[in-house]
Amino acid sequence: MSRVYADVNTTLGKAWYDYDNFSIDWSGPENYEIVRRLGGGKYSEVFEGVDMVNSDRCVIKVLKPVAAKKIKREIKVLRNLAGGPNIIALLDVVRDPSARYHSLVMEYVENADWKRLFPVLTESDVKHYTFQLLVALSHVHAHGIMHRDIKPANVMIDCRRRTLRLIDWGLAEFYHTDTDFHHRVGSRYYKAPELLVSYKRYDYSLDLWSVGCILASMIFRKEHFFRGSDNDDQLLKIMKTLGTEKFDTYLKTYNIHFETEIDSLLVNYPKQPWARFITAENRHLASATDALDLLENLLRYDHRERLTAKEAEAHPYFNSVRLETISTKGDAVNDSGFASA
Numbered sequence: 001m002s003r004v005y006a007d008v009n010t011t012l013g014k015a016w017y018d019y020d021n022f023s024i025d026w027s028g029p030e031n032y033e034i035v036r037r038l039g040g041g042k043y044s045e046v047f048e049g050v051d052m053v054n055s056d057r058c059v060i061k062v063l064k065p066v067a068a069k070k071i072k073r074e075i076k077v078l079r080n081l082a083g084g085p086n087i088i089a090l091l092d093v094v095r096d097p098s099a100r101y102h103s104l105v106m107e108y109v110e111n112a113d114w115k116r117l118f119p120v121l122t123e124s125d126v127k128h129y130t131f132q133l134l135v136a137l138s139h140v141h142a143h144g145i146m147h148r149d150i151k152p153a154n155v156m157i158d159c160r161r162r163t164l165r166l167i168d169w170g171l172a173e174f175y176h177t178d179t180d181f182h183h184r185v186g187s188r189y190y191k192a193p194e195l196l197v198s199y200k201r202y203d204y205s206l207d208l209w210s211v212g213c214i215l216a217s218m219i220f221r222k223e224h225f226f227r228g229s230d231n232d233d234q235l236l237k238i239m240k241t242l243g244t245e246k247f248d249t250y251l252k253t254y255n256i257h258f259e260t261e262i263d264s265l266l267v268n269y270p271k272q273p274w275a276r277f278i279t280a281e282n283r284h285l286a287s288a289t290d291a292l293d294l295l296e297n298l299l300r301y302d303h304r305e306r307l308t309a310k311e312a313e314a315h316p317y318f319n320s321v322r323l324e325t326i327s328t329k330g331d332a333v334n335d336s337g338f339a340s341a
């Protein structure tokens, strides 16, 4: 049972979480033109496009037939979260006349390539973007939804505007207590331990593990902090850092039966102190006060021990950012610089 927001969907009601029973008013493709391919994956091809009515740039995500069953869930989630902080905006839903292809039209983001971005982020950038990601997840979780595929490729960052948008809600799901969820979700390097041991009774905290992985990659300047070659190796990489002792405690706590033939997973690894990963290149980021403490409280085997998004936002590591956010949010700030009552 999630420590937070356990009954949100029951409270918000069926109209909120029942994504099977609602009809979609599809637009035709005539108003949109594809400009270039941006990317693609198992479930979709993504293009930059133009809305010919208003000449705005947009992103057109063309869903592959295999994703057909889940289109309604993705649309329902995007509509429920519309207007939320740092959530990508769904502008239109398009179907071709043959009804073979379904597309989602979203707002365009001048996205910086993670490979080029992560090595040049300053400490204030790391704090700013991590904070904005947590603000998004606080909103998403408070509305009963888990993203389940948090990773750099799904966090669009526009460096010029210093804005962040969480994208790709194709794996997002509504949280319900006492429910087993699919464990084959997420992307390997960002998969939480509960997924790697096939523990299905997970919750929103799944996303906070992934935030911890992204934070670690930014402060230690490592493209992917836990980089496993397969799911077993992924768990091994995690155990070599967090140690075996707490892993065993975790399995006992949740009565998880984890079997493996992989001998290296049965070795006793000591927990590595986070300072162990500080190098000359990342020292200015990794030795920031509170950075390692925040990491220590996100990257926990036991998902109930992880900070929630709201708790992480309140962590001292973000003190300088929170102040900045208040002032830029345009709150009535008196000349002493404090928001007035």
Ligand SMILES: Brc1nc2nc[nH]c2c(Br)c1Br
Pocket: 038, 039, 046, 059, 061, 088, 106, 107, 108, 109, 110, 111, 156, 167, 168
């Ligand atoms: Br949605 C969305 N998906 C993308 N995939 C690659 N680049 C993308 C952008 Br920019 C947006 Br916005």
